[in-house]
Amino acid sequence: MTWVEPTSTATALLLLGRGSDPASERGVDCPGDLPTPSDPDLVARATAAKAALGDRVFVLGHHYQRDEVIQFADVTGDSFKLAREAAARPQAEYIVFCGVHFMAESADILTADSQRVILPDLAAGCSMADMAVLQQVEEAWDTLAELGIAESTVPVTYMNSSADIKGFVGRNKGVVCTSSNAERALRWAFERGEKVLFLPDQHLGRNTAVRQLGLTLDDCVLYDPHKPGGGLTAQRLRAAKMILWRGHCSVHGRFSLDCVTEVRDRIPGVNVLVHPECRHEVVTAADYVGSTEYIIKTIEAAPAGSAWAVGTELNLVRRLANAHPDKQITFLDRTVCYCSTMNRIDLPHLVWALEELAAGRVVNEITVDPQTAHHARTALDQMLALP
Ligand code: 13P
Ligand code: SF4
Numbered sequence: 001m002t003w004v005e006p007t008s009t010a011t012a013l014l015l016l017g018r019g020s021d022p023a024s025e026r027g028v029d030c031p032g033d034l035p036t037p038s039d040p041d042l043v044a045r046a047t048a049a050k051a052a053l054g055d056r057v058f059v060l061g062h063h064y065q066r067d068e069v070i071q072f073a074d075v076t077g078d079s080f081k082l083a084r085e086a087a088a089r090p091q092a093e094y095i096v097f098c099g100v101h102f103m104a105e106s107a108d109i110l111t112a113d114s115q116r117v118i119l120p121d122l123a124a125g126c127s128m129a130d131m132a133v134l135q136q137v138e139e140a141w142d143t144l145a146e147l148g149i150a151e152s153t154v155p156v157t158y159m160n161s162s163a164d165i166k167g168f169v170g171r172n173k174g175v176v177c178t179s180s181n182a183e184r185a186l187r188w189a190f191e192r193g194e195k196v197l198f199l200p201d202q203h204l205g206r207n208t209a210v211r212q213l214g215l216t217l218d219d220c221v222l223y224d225p226h227k228p229g230g231g232l233t234a235q236r237l238r239a240a241k242m243i244l245w246r247g248h249c250s251v252h253g254r255f256s257l258d259c260v261t262e263v264r265d266r267i268p269g270v271n272v273l274v275h276p277e278c279r280h281e282v283v284t285a286a287d288y289v290g291s292t293e294y295i296i297k298t299i300e301a302a303p304a305g306s307a308w309a310v311g312t313e314l315n316l317v318r319r320l321a322n323a324h325p326d327k328q329i330t331f332l333d334r335t336v337c338y339c340s341t342m343n344r345i346d347l348p349h350l351v352w353a354l355e356e357l358a359a360g361r362v363v364n365e366i367t368v369d370p371q372t373a374h375h376a377r378t379a380l381d382q383m384l385a386l387p
Contacts, residue, residue: 049354131247132200169373200247252277274311
């Protein structure tokens with residue numbers, strides 16, 4: 001096994017950001033009695049509670065979840081695959097979502113009203129999703145309307161956004177996308193309008209527009225919701241093809257060009273494989289770019305003995321390294337750590353949620369109000385129908 005552990009001080013770091021605040025500071029303490037992490041029976045307890053629930057429960061696990069949680073997932077996947085899996089399980093009374101809040105919201109929107117979606121820790125948010133708030137987006141849309149360009153603009157939101165934002169996009173004839181289908185979503189949007197307002201991840205929007213649609217960096221402008229008019233002149237907004245929201249992932253945004261240079265010097269012949277949430281210069285310098293599912297498939301298909309530096313979340317990279325001891329797999333940046341909000345879902349929270357459900361008590365249910373859900377569903381269905 002050639003896994004190179006990032007520095008111990010780095011792995012101890014927590015990524016800071018609104019989505020990564022401790023639960024107590026966000027007012028979402030666990031409402032019940034959590035088992036202690038040192039309880040030696042946690043695995044047995046989760047196994048027993050899940051067995052007692054049988055087919056009534058379906059556990060979804062995002063690839064960035066901890067191993068201790070992933071072992072209980074009925075299916076693992078990226079956000080696109082998990083959205084489809086949630087929609088394809090009408091028989092499950094409870095969907096336990098081991099992922100983050102926006103994913104659980106999407107599962108609630110895509111499942112039947114009778115199904116209940118559970119997020120084992122309500123503090124599992126996403127700092128990127130928090131960077132686009134409905135009121136800000138409505139104000140930005142008003143700005144575009146005042147300039148007379150809203151009607152020729154199609155809003156596209158990354159799955160990593162709140163249900164409110166997906167609802168806005170659905171109301172305004174747009175589409176949701178994930179990192180697996182962003183190119184298809186943008187092509188669909190440009191068949192219907194001259195411009196795209198891309199929310200909330202500037203990097204996925206820019207990388208897809210430039211690398212896959214052949215637009216230039218000059219075709220893209222960055223809309224800062226904290227500045228009047230987005231900090232852009234009317235002329236720049238009118239000329240732009242891609243209006244990128246100023247949001248980013250605090251995990252992938254930390255990989256730098258220096259990381260790529262350093263790993264190429266350290267490991268001759270290394271293949272650099274990154275997620276499109278990384279910055280444009282990192283993606284440009286990489287050898288392979290793609291969604292979480294693409295990253296997994298690329299490593300699986302790689303020949304024994306090949307060397308890989310992977311720029312995505314650490315739980316996944318470590319799992320890939322363990323699963324492929326015949327390949328040299330290293331983390332792209334030795335100082336980057338886990339997604340702290342993904343990591344909120346740990347075994348004690350999962351045990352607690354499953355045992356409560358087995359006892360007939362529904363805890364930490366994620367519900368989206370019917371009107372928002374209706375419009376968000378329109379945008380999600382449009383994504384699922386993309387060619
Ligand atoms: P995907 O699951 O679409 O690859 O997105 C990565 C991510 O950051 C999820 O939070
Ligand atoms: Fe959000 Fe990034 Fe964490 Fe995904 S990895 S949940 S986008 S902060």
